[in-house]
Amino acid sequence: MAKIAYILLCHKDPEAVIQQASQLTTVGDYISIHFDARAPKSDYDQIRQALAENPNVAFARKRIKCGWGEWSLVQATLHALETAVTAFPRATHFYMVSGDCMAIKTAEYAHQFLDQRDQDFIESFDFFDSNWIKTGMKEDRLIYRHFFNERKHKALFYASADLQRKLGLKRKIPADLQVQIGSQWWCLRRRTVERLLAFLKTRKDVIRFFRTTWIPDETFFQTLVRHLVPEHEIETRTLTFLMFSDYGMPITFYNDHYDLLLRQDFLFARKISPEAQELKLRLGKLYAAKDVSFSISNEGRNLQKFLTERGRVGRRFSPRFWETESTLGRERELMIITCKKWHVAKRLLESVRQVTNLPCLEYLFNEEGTPLPDLGGIQASLGKRTRHRRALMRMLFEYYDSDRMVVCMDPASLDLIQDFYSDRSRTRLLQVECIFSDSYLAGHARRVGLAGEATSQQSLDRLLPTIRNDILFESDRLRDANLDHHMILRQTNEPAVNLEKLQNFLSISPEQADRILQTDHLFAD
Template identity: 70%
Template sequence: MATIAFILLCHKDPEAIIQQAQRLTAAGDCMAIHFDANAGAADYAKIRDALADNPRVTFAKRRIKCGWGEWSLVQATLNAVEAAVDAFPRATHFMMVSGDCMAIKSAEYAHEFLDADDCDYVESFDFFESDWIKTGMKDERLIYRHYLNERKHKRLFYWALETQRKLGLKRAIPEDLQIMIGSQWWCLRRRTIEWILDFIRKRPDVMRFFRTTWIPDETFFQTLVRHLVPEGEIRCRTLTFLMFSDYGMPVTFYNDHYDLLLSQDFLFARKISPEATELKERLGDLYSATGVRFKVSNEGRSLYKFLVGRGRIGRRFGQRFWETESTLGRERELLIVVCKKWHVAKRLLGFIKHHMDVPAIEYLFSEEDTLLPDLGGIQASLPKRMRHQRALMRMLFDYFNTNRLIICVDPANIELLRDFAGDRSVTRMLEVECEFSDDFLVGHAMRIGLAGEHTSPETWERLIPTIRYDIVYESDTIRDAEFENHTRLRQSASLDENAASLARFLSIPQDKAREILDADYLFSD
C-alpha cells in the first residue's frame, strides 16, 4: 500500500499549516515541512510546537529565504525532501504541496490510485519545442546567468540580462541533458527521489547551471526525472488540479466549487481561498473518509474557460501584416456555410456536391481529421491552419484548379469570418439556423468536453441556458457584423424561402436550389 510523504513549502498562516499537517497525516501518510525563513520566528515556533508530538511530521533541517523565480525554491524543496527521506523510510511516494493546496480525494482513493500504476507523475515538456511558456523570457532563462530577483530588483535584473546579451556571454547547457519544463507540483516514487539525490551529489556542474537559471522550479526536477527514469515510467501530468486565468494568475476556488473539484481527475487542488472555510472543512473531512466513490467527469478546465469567456468584445491578437496584405484572389469566390450543428452543414454539403461540381471541404478550421490534400504540411494541424488561413485557402483553390470553393465554419469562429469577408475575393456566407433541444445541448456539451457522464444536475441547470445563450450570441454577432452577401437558411422556414436563400448563396436558379433541398431530413439530429 502506498504511503505518501508530502513535501510542504509554505510561508504564512501557521494555523492553516498545522491543520493541513494534521489532516494529511491522520490517514497514515507523513509530511516534511519547509517554512520560509523570510517568515517570523514566532510563526515557525508555533508550527513546531503544535506538531511536536506528531511522529509523522518532520521539518527541513535548514530553513532558507525563498524568492519567486529563484533557485532558493528548489533548494528549499531539496532540504525538505532530504528530511523526508531520512525520517520516513517506509514512504513510497513523495508529493509536492503548498499551503494553498487541499486534497480533493480521500486517502483511500489516493493510495489505490498510486498503487495502480508504478510510475512518476511530473509535467515535463521539451523546453525549446513546446509552447509551455506563453509569455516573457524563454531561452534567456537558461543561456544567461541570473543572480538577482526580477521582482525585487527589476531594473538591475534586466540590466544584467542586457549586459550579458551585448557582451555575448551565453553559456552552454550541460550536453547530456534535455531541458524539460512543467508544473512544480509533482509526485515521485521513492526510487526516483533517491536517484535524484544521488545525481546531484555526483554532478556539481549541473547544480551550478541550475542555481543561476531563472525560475528553476519549473525545470530542475522536470529535467532530472526525464534524464534518470525510463520514459514508460513517467506520466506527463500533475496530480494537483490548478488553473490560470487569461492574465496568468492562478484561479482561486471557493465554497461552491466542492462538487466541481471532486469530479476532477486529480488528488489535490490549488489555490483554495483562505475565506472558503466551508470548502476547507468539507475537503478536510473527506481525506480521512473511507468507502467514498468518486464520479470523475474532468470538465473543470473546459467549463471554466467556456463560462468566463462569454460576452467578451475585445480580441487578444490582431492580424499579422502578411495576412492583411495577402488575398485569395480577386477573381475567386469563397462560399462559407456557417452552422453550429456540424452534421447538418455536412449533410447540406453532400446535397450540394450531388447536384453541382464545386469542391467542398467540411470544418477544416475546427476538426483536426478533416480530409485535406497534402499541401506540404501547412494542413497538418489546426494551429497551422489557423496561423496560415489565407495561404491555406489559396493553396486549396490552386489544388482544385477552381475559382469557387465551399467550406464549413463554426459560428463561434467570428474572427475567421471577418478575415475572409475582408479579403479582395468574393465571400458569400450561408448561415444555417437550427433549433436546439435541451437533449442536443447536453450532447454538445459532452462532445466538446464541457461536461461528462457524471456532471451534477446543478451544473447542468447553469450550463444549458449558458450554452443556449452563447449560440444566440454567436448568431447575433454575425448579423451585427453586417457581412455583404450574407443569407440565412432556417429550420423554421418553408422550402421555398430556404430555396431562395440557397439560390442567392450558390448563384443558381431557385428551381435548382429547391431540388438540392428537396429532402425532409436536412435538419434531423
C-alpha cells in the first residue's frame, strides 16, 4: 500500500499549516515542512510546538529565505525532501504541495491510484520545442546567469541580463542534460527521489548551473527526473488541479467549487481561498473518509475557459497584410450559412449541393477534418486556413472553376464573416436559427468538454442557462453587425417565409428552394 510523504513549502498562516499537517497525517501519511525563514520565528515555533507530538511530521533540517523565481525555492524543497527520505523510511511516494493546496480525493483513493501506477507524475516538456512558456523570457532563463530577483530588483535584473547579452556572455547548458519545463507540483516515487539525491552528490556542476537560472523550480526536477528515469515510467502530468487566468494568475477556488473539484481527475487542488472556510472544512474531512466513490467528469478547465470568455467581444487582431492586399475577386459571390447546430447546416448544405450543383464546403474554419482539395498545404490545418483565409477561398474558387460558392461557419466566427464582407466580392449570409432544448444543450456541453458523463444534474442546471445565453448572444451579435444581404431562416417560421429567405439567399427559383427545404428531418437533433 502506498504511503505518501508530503513536501510542504509554506511561509504564512501557522494555524492553517498546523491544520493541513494534521489532516494529511491522520490516516498514516507523512509530511515534511519547510517554513520560510523570512517568516516570524514565533510563527515557526508555534507550528513546531503544535505538531511536536505527531510522529508523522518532520521539519526541514535548515530553514532558508525564499524568493519567487529563485534557486532558494529549489533548495528549500531539497532540504525538506532529504529530511523526509531519512525520517520516513516507509514512504513510497513524495508529493510536493503548498499551503494553498488541499486534497480533493480521499487518502484511500489516492493510495489505490498510486498503487495501480508505477510511475512518476511530473510535467516535463522540452524547454525549447514546447510552447509551455507563453510570455516573457525563454532561453534567456538558461543561457545567462541571474543574480537578482526580478520582482524585488527589476532594474538590476534586466540590466544584468542586457549586459551579459551585449558582452556575449552566454553559458553552456550541461551537455548531457535536455532541459525540461513544467509545473512544480509533482509526485515522485521513492526510488526516483533517492536516485536524484545521489545524482546531485556527484554532479555539483548541475547545481551550479541551476543556481543562477531564472525560475528553476519549473526546470530543475523536471529535467533531472527525465534524465534519470525511463520515459515509460513518467506520466507527464501533475496530480494537482490548478488553472490560470488569461493573465497568468492562478484561479482561486471558493466554497461553491466543492462538487466541481471532486469531479476532476486529480488528487489535490490549488489554490484554495483562505476565506473559503466551508470548503476547507469539507475537504479536510474528506481526506480521512472511507468508501467514497467519485464520478470523474474532468470538465473543470474547459468550463473555466468558457465562462471567463463570456462577453469579451472584439477582433483578435488587425488584418494581416496578405489579408488586406488579397481579394476573392469582384465578380465572385460567397454565400455563408451560419448555424450553431452544425448537423442542421450540413444537411441544408448537402441539399443545396444536390439541387443547385454549387460548390459547397462544410465548417472549413471550425473543423480540422473538413474534406478539402490539396492546395499546396494552405488547407492543412485550421490555423493556416484562418490566417490565410482570403487566399484559401480564392484558391477554392479557382479549384472549382466557379464564381459562386457556399460555405458553413459557426456563429461565433463573426470576425471571419466580417472580414469576408469587407472584401470586394459579393457576400451573403444565411443565419439558421434552431430550437435548443435542455437535453440538446446538455449533450452539447458534454461534446465540447464543458461537462462529462458524470456531471451532476445540479451542475448542469446551473450551466445550461449560461450556454443558452451564449448562443443568444452570438445570434444577437450577428444581427447587430448590420451586414448587407443578411437573411434569417428560423425553425419556427412558416414554410413560405423560409422559402422566400432561401430563394433570395441563393438566387434560385421557388421550386428549387422548396426542394431544399423539403429535406428529411432538416431540424432534427
